Amino acid sequence: xxxxxxxxxxxxxxxxxxxxxxxxxxxxxxxxxxxxxxxxxxxxxxxxxxxxxxxxxxxxxxxxxxxxxxxxxxxxxxxxxxxxxxxxxxxxxxxxxxxxxxxxxxxxxxxxxxxxxxxxxxxxxxxxxxxxxxxxxxxxxxxxxxxxxxxxxxxxxxxxxxxxxxxxxxxxxxxxxxxxxxxxxxxxxxxxxxxxxxxxxxxxxxxxxxxxxxxxxxxxxxxxxxxxxxxxxxxxxxxxxxxxxxxxxxxxxxxxxxxxxxxxxxxxxxxxxxxxxxxxxxxxxxxxxxxxxxxxxxxxxxxxxxxxxx
Numbered sequence: 531x532x533x534x535x536x537x538x539x540x541x542x543x544x545x546x547x548x549x550x551x552x553x554x555x556x557x558x559x560x561x562x563x564x565x566x567x568x569x570x571x572x573x574x575x576x577x578x579x580x581x582x583x584x585x586x587x588x589x590x591x592x593x594x595x596x597x598x599x600x601x602x603x604x605x606x607x608x609x610x611x612x613x614x615x616x617x618x619x620x621x622x623x624x625x626x627x628x629x630x631x632x633x634x635x636x637x638x639x640x641x642x643x644x645x646x647x648x649x650x651x652x653x654x655x656x657x658x659x660x661x662x663x664x665x666x667x668x669x670x671x672x673x674x675x676x677x678x679x680x681x682x683x684x685x686x687x688x689x690x691x692x693x694x695x696x697x698x699x700x701x702x703x704x705x706x707x708x709x710x711x712x713x714x715x716x717x718x719x720x721x722x723x724x725x726x727x728x729x730x731x732x733x734x735x736x737x738x739x740x741x742x743x744x745x746x747x748x749x750x751x752x753x754x755x756x757x758x759x760x761x762x763x764x765x766x767x768x769x770x771x772x773x774x775x776x777x778x779x780x781x782x783x784x785x786x787x788x789x790x791x792x793x794x795x796x797x798x799x800x801x802x803x804x805x806x807x808x809x810x811x812x813x814x815x816x817x818x819x820x821x822x823x824x825x826x827x828x829x830x831x832x833x834x835x836x837x838x839x840x
Contacts, residue, residue, distance in 0.1 A: 539563055541571045548578060557582075564591075573603045580606060585613035601627070605635050612642060637664040644669075649677050666690060668698040675705055696725035703733050712741050728754065731762040755783065760792030768798060775805050793819060797827035804834060 544559030557578055563571030572595030579588035588610040595603035608623035620642055627635035636659045643652040653673050659665040667690025674683035683705060690698030699722035706715035715737045722730035731754030738747035748769060754762025767783035774780070781802055787795035796819030803812035813834055819827025 539568050540566060541568045541574055544571075545574060548574075553578065553582065569598075569600065570602075572598070573600055573606065576603060576610065577606050580610055580613065585610040589614060596623075601630055601632075604630070605632060605638060608635070608638060608642075617642065617646065633659055633662050633664045640665065640669070644673055649673055653677065660686075666695060666698070667693065668695060668701045671698070671705075672701060680705065680709065691721075696722055696727035697729070699725060700727045700730045700733060703730065703737070707733065707737050707740070712737055716741075728757060728759045729761060731757075731759055732765050735762075735765060755786075758790050760787040760790030760795065763787035763790065764792050764795045764798060767795070767802075771798075771802050775802065777802075788818075793822045794824060794826075796822070797824050797830060800827060800830055800834075804830075809834065809838070 540559045540563035544556040544563060547553075547559060548556035557575065560571050560575035560578060564575055572591050576588040576592035576595065579585065579591065589607065592603045592607035592610055596607055604623050604627035608620040608627070611623060612620035621639065624635045624639035624642065628639060636655045640652040640655040640659065643649075643655070653670065656665045656670040656673065660667055660670050667686045671683040671686035671690065674680075674686065684702065687698045687702035687705065691702065699718055703715045703719035703722060706712075706718060716734065719730045719734040719737060723734065731750055735747040735750045735754075738744075738750060748766065751762045751766040751769070755766055763783040764787040767777075767780040767787065770777045770783070771780040781799065784795045784799035784802065788799070796815050800812045800815035800819065803809075803815060813831065816827045816831035816834060820831050
């Protein structure tokens with residue numbers, strides 16, 4: 531839906547507030563538009579509620595919008611239902627939107643099917659949506675790789691890279707590593723770094739370690755650390771803590787990785803602290819990871835608490 535074409539209204543004012551970052555004002559204006567019967571208000575309010583992680587509130591708003599004839603609300607309704615764990619409901623809405631010619635619905639439906647392990651169905655959808663530009667080449671390529679279609683996956687990764695997706699080079703490098711084609715993986719991952727795909731630091735370091743080039747691997751990770759790449763900080767900390775479980779540098783790197791967005795580092799930090807006997811600090815780290823959905827951190831937290839009881 532093109533918000534720039536909205537006529538003067540509370541909904542249009544809400545969109546401008548949302549674009550300016552005032553989400554509270556935007557919500558108030560969308561609700562006013564909804565109360566005044568503005569036809570697009572439900573769609574925009576529902577999208578905003580999803581953005582605010584309030585999908586349970588978004589569902590009835592978007593459902594009402596669909597029932598009053600706003601078919602643009604079908605895809606966000608599917609998104610909100612998926613957020614709420616209603617897989618069947620989300621799938622039905624995506625399929626309804628796709629049947630109405632919404633190509634983006636095929637992309638989202640593919641994501642849902644992939645998440646549910648229904649790879650063949652996801653691949654079939656994405657073969658179409660990739661061609662029309664709704665799906666990244668690497669999503670289809672990863673699904674193909676997961677299905678054992680390595681040669682075709684490689685072709686799609688390369689097509690994505692040729693189209694300017696540097697992350698496709700990272701995924702291709704990972705695939706080549708899995709296939710034990712280390713020389714090709716190294717070349718590809720260095721190309722990914724040159725193209726600005728910073729996640730390639732970790733994968734390149736992994737390739738170099740597999741090739742027994744440990745010092746080069748550490749140097750690559752340190753380069754990533756200098757650029758503030760959280761995953762590089764975590765992997766370097768793992769390397770240092772393996773060599774010295776009391777490494778102060780490893781602890782500092784884990785803490786920095788968390789600040790740079792790698793929340794998996796909470797679990798690693800917790801393990802380091804637990805091994806050092808700093809149990810209270812370890813518990814805090816595990817709790818932080820568990821609160822962010824890290825199952826390893828949740829499991830370690832349970833183990834730590836059991837150990838305390840014992």
